Amino acid sequence: MKTTTLKMLFLICFAGVLTAFSGCNKNDSGASPEKTPSLSNAPIPNESYPAQTGAVAPASSGTISGTISIDPRFANKIDPNAVLFISAKPAEGPQVGVPPLASQRVPNPKFPLTYTLTQQDVIMPGATLSGQLNIVAKLMKSGAAGPMGPGDIEGKYSKNPVTGDQKSIDITLDTSH
Numbered sequence: 001m002k003t004t005t006l007k008m009l010f011l012i013c014f015a016g017v018l019t020a021f022s023g024c025n026k027n028d029s030g031a032s033p034e035k036t037p038s039l040s041n042a043p044i045p046n047e048s049y050p051a052q053t054g055a056v057a058p059a060s061s062g063t064i065s066g067t068i069s070i071d072p073r074f075a076n077k078i079d080p081n082a083v084l085f086i087s088a089k090p091a092e093g094p095q096v097g098v099p100p101l102a103s104q105r106v107p108n109p110k111f112p113l114t115y116t117l118t119q120q121d122v123i124m125p126g127a128t129l130s131g132q133l134n135i136v137a138k139l140m141k142s143g144a145a146g147p148m149g150p151g152d153i154e155g156k157y158s159k160n161p162v163t164g165d166q167k168s169i170d171i172t173l174d175t176s177h
Contacts, residue, residue, distance in 0.1 A: 062129035064088060064162060065116040066169035068109075068137050074153050074176060075111070083143040084109040088117055091132035091161035102129050107143070111173075132161040137171045148177040 068086065070078070084107075087100035102121040106113065119129050134156065141151040148154060155173040162169055 062164035063116060063118050064129065064133070064135060064164065064169050065114070065167050066135075066157070066171065067112050067114050068155065068171045068173065069112040070139070070153070071172055071174040074173065077151070077153075077176075078139065079141045079151065080108070081143050082109075082139050082141050083107050084113070085138045085140060085145055086115050086117065087136050087138075088121075088129065088133040089136070091134050095134060099123060101127055101133065103145075105145070109139070128164075130164040132163060134160040135162055135169050135171065137173060139173055150177060152177045 068084070083105055086104045086106070088102040089095055089098065089100045101124060102117050103123055104115065104117060104121050106115075117129060117135075122129055136157075137155050138148065139153040140146075140148075142149065153173045154175045154177065155171040157169050157171050
């Protein structure tokens with residue numbers, strides 16, 4: 001009976017953490033929603049996406065880079081308010097409903113887009129961009145992170161999983177939802 005109660009308590013706490021992170025934005029100031037402008041279409045400072053702006057990302061172990069392109073079938077179907085999310089998730093464990101280890105948000109992307117994920121993109125405090133990782137890119141029509149919906153386009157690195165400090169991790173957005 002005690003074990004069942006502890007398991008249930010763990011599951012409730014775990015669900016709470018997942019719920020908290022599902023709406024989490026690593027740049028969120030914590031201010032109340034009434035005083036905070038919507039981040040879904042907010043411009044992101046150029047230094048957040050060094051590869052898109054031509055700047056060089058700091059060299060470190062745990063740097064993953066490549067190019068994201070879009071399948072020609074979808075090139076004319078990109079919503080002008082769409083946002084590209086590039087994420088790295090641990091290869092072990094669930095891939096759906098779990099926050100990524102590292103993520104970038106790129107509003108109004110232009111393809112092909114060169115990207116670099118670094119330790120600065122890691123969401124979880126104390127975690128590192130290392131180990132076996134699945135690299136995925138999602139072009140979200142709504143501009144918000146979350147489950148894929150109609151009109152969203154996804155692509156995965158064809159040789160997932162990868163390890164940190166790899167280049168030429170190229171992705172084609174080729175699956176429409």
